[in-house]
Amino acid sequence: MIKIGIVGTGGIADWHVTEFQKNKNSTVVAACDISSDRLNAFCDNFNIKERYNSVEELLDKADIDAVTNTTPDSFHKDISIQVINKNKHIFCEKPLAENYQDAKEMCDALKNKNLVNMVNFSYRNSSGYQELVKTVQSGKIGNIIHMDANYYQSWLSSKYWGDWKTQDKWLWRLSTNHGSMGTLGDIGVHIFDFASFPIGPINKLNARLKTFQSKGEKIKDYILDANDTFISMIEFENGALGTITSTRFATGYSNRLELRIFGDKGAVKIEFDDPLTEGNQFMFTDDINREFTSRKDKLKWEIIETKPIMNNFEKFIDSILNGKNHQPNFIRGAEIQKILDKCSESSLSNSWVDI
Ligand SMILES: NC(=O)c1ccc[n+]([C@@H]2O[C@H](COP(=O)([O-])OP(=O)(O)OC[C@H]3O[C@@H](n4cnc5c(N)ncnc54)[C@H](O)[C@@H]3O)[C@@H](O)[C@H]2O)c1
Structure with a gap:
């Protein structure tokens, strides 16, 4: 035990x-x-x-x-x-x-x-996501050309998660003095891992972070200076291009992750709010050779159902018992941290930066 x-x-x-x-x-x-x-x-x-x-x-x-x-x-x-x-x-x-x-x-x-x-x-706990990763890495959708990934939350524009103006658990997330890297560090960290794990290393990026001061400057001793929105353009080592974005003002979405990856032989996509209840599937298409007789025919996507997998907590215990460190480990955590630092650098210098 x-x-x-x-x-x-x-x-x-x-x-x-x-x-x-x-x-x-x-x-x-x-x-x-x-x-x-x-x-x-x-x-x-x-x-x-x-x-x-x-x-x-x-x-x-x-x-x-x-x-x-x-x-x-x-x-x-x-x-x-x-x-x-x-x-x-x-x-x-x-x-x-x-x-x-x-x-x-x-x-x-x-x-x-x-x-x-x-x-x-x-979000690696989603079995649909893990199968999507295998599909991309197996070459089934061919060479990767383009991707986009978004992580949307709305706790600054709705009361779904409570009242951020009065609760410390939200206020520290808005303040660099309290150790927050804003939406980039809070949920950008997830979406960069989610988006890059299937495709491979990111080579260079150009990002823009923004702090909307319309929400005020300070509450108690929390200075509200951490970014609440970011956008980024990405180039991967394998040549693929993409965009990765996130905001805390995504009205209508409580906690939404979306990822689409397009290759030269097919494409995959996944979307969910909750990886456990909605993440046991992803979508796949290789509808590239069919002849169309009418525009009423739609391009086909297949829903691929997947069985739940070990979550990170189970993997941690399994790693201790079996002596094999599951992913994501600290080295992966550090790789993503480097990308976040580069996003800040790019936003400050208003330029593309190499990773
Ligand atoms: N993986 C995910 O999806 C996910 C989701 C939410 C939060 N998180 C992460 O979990 C962490 C905690 O977030 P939270 O929402 O639970 O925050 P929180 O503010 O609700 O809780 C943090 C707790 O840590 C305590 N604490 C602070 N400093 C301490 C110290 N030095 N020693 C012992 N206790 C200390 C605080 O008193 C508080 O009770 C953050 O890093 C956050 O990014 C991850």
């Missing part, structure tokens, strides 16, 4: 503890948060006995094999490195760090240690 300690008992922690407690090979034995109120409410809810207010105390006193790091972005690096230095396996929330240099230090800390490390790019 793998014994897990959880650091950060906020919003996303519920999902982590639920998954690790559901797994017959793991259990959550200890939790840690700097807020005692949050810690106690969380531990009471999930029946966790050992409670700590600092990660140092958790690592010194708790009998654990692994840590799941569910703190805000700015704490990912220091907490994860402390965990690694104590020889515990580490599962970390995305983005891996605040910048590539920090992400690289996290990877360096793992060198010569036989520790399982994963980053929670949660």
